[in-house]
Amino acid sequence: xxxxxxxxxxxxxxxxxxxxARPPGRMLDKAGLLQLIDDLGFVQxxxxxxxxxxHHMILFSRSQTYRRKHLxxxxxxxxxxxxxxxxxxxxxxxxxxxxxxxxxxxxxPVIAERWKKWHGEDFDAAFEETFRHIAQNGAxxxxxxxxxxxxxxxxxxxxPNKTALEYFWHTGKLSxxxxxxxxxxxxxxxxxxxxxxxxxxxxxEEFIDWACRAALERLGFATSGEIAAxxxxxxxxxxxxxxxxxxxxLVEALIATADGSRPRQSFAFQGFPGNLGDIPDPPARIxxxxxxxxxxxxxxxxxxxxxxxxxxxxxxxxxxRLYGYxxxxxxxxDRMIGRIDMKADRKAGRxxxxxxxxxxxxxxxAGRLERLEAELLRLARFAGVxxxxxxxxxxxx
Numbered sequence: 222x223x224x225x226x227x228x229x230x231x232x233x234x235x236x237x238x239x240x241x242a243r244p245p246g247r248m249l250d251k252a253g254l255l256q257l258i259d260d261l262g263f264v265q266x267x268x269x270x271x272x273x274x275x276h277h278m279i280l281f282s283r284s285q286t287y288r289r290k291h292l293x294x295x296x297x298x299x300x301x302x303x304x305x306x307x308x309x310x311x312x313x314x315x316x317x318x319x320x321x322x323x324x325x326x327x328x329x330p331v332i333a334e335r336w337k338k339w340h341g342e343d344f345d346a347a348f349e350e351t352f353r354h355i356a357q358n359g360a361x362x363x364x365x366x367x368x369x370x371x372x373x374x375x376x377x378x379x380x381p382n383k384t385a386l387e388y389f390w391h392t393g394k395l396s397x398x399x400x401x402x403x404x405x406x407x408x409x410x411x412x413x414x415x416x417x418x419x420x421x422x423x424x425x426e427e428f429i430d431w432a433c434r435a436a437l438e439r440l441g442f443a444t445s446g447e448i449a450a451x452x453x454x455x456x457x458x459x460x461x462x463x464x465x466x467x468x469x470x471l472v473e474a475l476i477a478t479a480d481g482s483r484p485r486q487s488f489a490f491q492g493f494p495g496n497l498g499d500i501p502d503p504p505a506r507i508x509x510x511x512x513x514x515x516x517x518x519x520x521x522x523x524x525x526x527x528x529x530x531x532x533x534x535x536x537x538x539x540x541x542r543l544y545g546y547x548x549x550x551x552x553x554x555d556r557m558i559g560r561i562d563m564k565a566d567r568k569a570g571r572x573x574x575x576x577x578x579x580x581x582x583x584x585x586x587a588g589r590l591e592r593l594e595a596e597l598l599r600l601a602r603f604a605g606v607x608x609x610x611x612x613x614x615x616x617x618x
Contacts, residue, residue, distance in 0.1 A: 222473075223472075223473035223474060223475045223486065224472060224473070224474045224475065224493065225474075225475045225477065225484065226442070226474050226475065226476050226477060226494065227477050228476075228477040228478060228479050228526070229555065230494070230500075231442070231476045231477065231526055232479075232526050232527065232555045232556075233500050233501075233502065233503065233555055234441045234442065234494055234497060234500055235440070235441055235442075235516070235526060236503050236516070236555055237441075237497070237500050237501065237503075238438075238439055238440060238441040238497075239261065239439075239515055239516045240257055240260050240261055240283050241282070241283060241503060241508075241516060241552070242500070242501050242502075242503045242504075243283070243284075243501075243504075244504055245282065245283065245284055245285050245504060245506070245508065246284075246285055246286065247284055247286070248284075248286050249284035249286045249287050249288075249291075250291070251291040251294060251295065253284075254280070254287065254288075254291045254292065254295065255295055255301050255302070255314070257280065257283060257284070258280075258302065258312060258313075258314060259314045259316075260439070261439065261515060262307075262313075262435065262436075262439045262451070262452070262515075263307050263311040263312060263313045263314075263452075263515075264276045264279050264280060264311060264312045264515075265279070265307070265308075265309055265310070265311050265312075265513045265515070265518070266304065266309075266310045266311060266312060267309075267310075267513055268403055269535070269547060270565075271546075271547045271563075271564050271565070272549070272563060272564065272565045272572070272600065272604050273565070273600075273603060273604045274403075275511045275512070275513040276292070276312055277289060277292075277603075278509075278510070278511035278514075279510075279511050279513065279514055279515070280292070281600075281603055282508050282509065282510055282511065282514065285599055285603070292312070293399075296312065296399070297398070297399040300315060300413065300414065300415050301314065301315050301316075302314060302315055303315050303318060303396060303397070303413070303414055304396070304397040304405075305321055305324075305390075305396075306324070306391065306453070307451075307452050307453050307454075308450070308453040308518070309513075315414060315415065315418045316418060318414050318418040318419065319418060319419060319420065319421070319422065319423055320423060320428055320431055320432065320454070321393065321454075322393060322419075322422075323423070323425070323428045323454070324393075324454055325391075325392050325393030328391060328392060329392040329393075332388060332391055332392060333388070333392075347381030347382055347384070347385050348381075348384075348385040348388065348389075350382070350385075351366060351381075351382045351385035351386060351389070352385070352389060352394065352395075354366065355395065355407065355408060355409060356409060359408065360398045360399075360406050360407060360408035360412075361386075361406070361407060361408075362401065362404050362405065362406055362407070363380075363382065363383040363386055363404070363405070363407075364404070366380075366382035366383075386405075386407050389407070390405075390407060393410055394409070394410060395407045395408065395409060395410060396408060396409075396410040396413035396414055397413070398412070398413050428454075428455075429455055429459050429463055430463065432452055432454045432455045433448050433455070433460055433463040433464075433467075435452070436448045436449075436451035436452055437488070437489070437490065438490075439451065441489065441493075441494075441497060442474050442476060442487040442488065442489040442493065443487055443488060443489075444485065444486070444487050444488070445457065445460040445461040445463075445464045445488070446460070447487075447519060447522060448460040448463070448464070448488075449461075450519060464488055470490060470491055471488045471489065471490060471491065472488070472489055472490070472491055472492075472493055473486060473487070473488060474486075474487045474488065474489050474493060475487075476525070476526075478525045478526070478528075479524075479525065479526060479527055479528035479529075480525075480528050482525075485525055502554070502555070503552075503554050503555050504554070505553070505554050506553070506592060506595075506596065507551060507552070507553045507558070507589070507592045507593050507595075507596045508551070508552045508553075508596060509549050509550075509551060509552075509561065509596055509597070509600055510549060510550045510551070510552055511549070512531075512533045512547060512548070512549060512550070513533075514550065516552075517529075517531055517550060517557075520532065523557075527556065527557045528557075529550070529557035529580065531550055531557075531560070533547070534546060534547075534548070535547060544560060544562065544576075544578060545562040545575070545576065546562075547562075548560045548561065548562045549561050549562075549563065551593070553589075553592070556583075557580065558579060558580055558583045558589075559577065559578050559579040559580050559583060560577075560578050561574065561576070561577050561578070561593075562574075562575040562576040562577075563575060563597075565601070565604040565605070565606050566606070566610075567604075567605060567606060569606075569610075570606050570607045570608065571601075571606050571607070571608045571609065571610045572597060572600070572601040572604065572606050572608070572609045572610065573610050573612060574597065574609060574610065574611045574612060574615050575612050575615060576612075576614070576615055577593075577615055577616050585616060594609065597609050
């Protein structure tokens with residue numbers, strides 16, 4: 222018989238699994254940062270720095286003693302983390318690298334065929350030249366091999382060597398050795414990923430089992446589709462087959478929705494939810510989340526759990542945007558209470574708040590606005606600015 226999990230309990234479970242239930246002021250050293258990323262599974266990387274880049278904001282929202290230098294050391298010196306793809310470019314524990322080797326094998330023929338159709342067979346020579354250059358001369362950035370007469374543009378206008386670098390990165394032959402001004406530095410994978418993380422080899426069956434188990438552990442409860450989507454390493458059909466084969470270890474859970482609609486059938490490991498230990502109430506303070514925060518990455522799941530419809534409108538034409546170009550979700554306790562449009566003006570040394578929208582039923586009380594300002598001040602300091610500037614009409618009336 223399926224276990225019915227009330228919505229409030231389900232929210233707290235998922236928040237705890239996403240490492241947002243601990244006090245955000247707790248000390249986080251380098252070892253703790255590595256453990257945090259391992260517990261999350263991955264942290265998405267994005268170049269937009271309206272306030273701060275996504276990966277830094279994701280980690281700061283979980284511990285406001287997070288230090289960027291620790292992340293750089295773990296990536297570029299200790300090599301305990303590496304950059305590759307989940308659903309998007311992400312920072313991933315290096316101990317998972319051997320599982321990503323299956324992704325490389327799966328993706329290589331697909332990407333090779335797609336990019337040949339896109340750029341034509343004449344790109345083969347550029348691919349060979351690029352790989353040989355790195356093997357012989359060491360790490361490079363894409364600009365190091367750019368033809369002098371090539372005009373830069375978006376991904377559709379990559380020069381041949383840039384295309385080669387991305388192809389070899391996607392297929393595992395190259396890895397990201399570091400970044401300069403957020404530009405990737407590419408090198409041979411065997412010179413970036415420690416040899417210990419190449420082994421032991423895992424079979425296809427072990428790969429599927431790990432991907433499903435590791436996803437379900439980090440989600441707490443999930444549908445087979447959510448299990449497949451977590452890492453974006455396996456297909457929905459493979460996740461469904463794993464659930465079917467593992468039914469002796471799993472229980473069915475009906476997850477009550479925030480809007481009172483039909484509960485969602487999900488799966489969890491035997492003993493759920495007691496096997497998760499004590500689930501604390503999340504801190505009551507307001508926190509600003511990155512638009513790419515893993516709590517909200519699966520938009521449908523977030524809407525069922527929090528009744529919070531959130532979309533990133535970066536690629537939406539301005540006249541059609543409901544809110545703004547890059548609007549930040551606001552979390553208070555175990556609820557999503559609204560969103561805020563703001564930008565760090567580093568030259569002026571201030572955080573410009575353009576607009577605040579609170580969800581229906583959430584009051585703009587004096588206490589709540591004070592808690593919001595306290596959080597904005599913490600975020601402003603993290604972004605390297607000193608003060609907050611509220612623009613005219615910033616509060617929705």
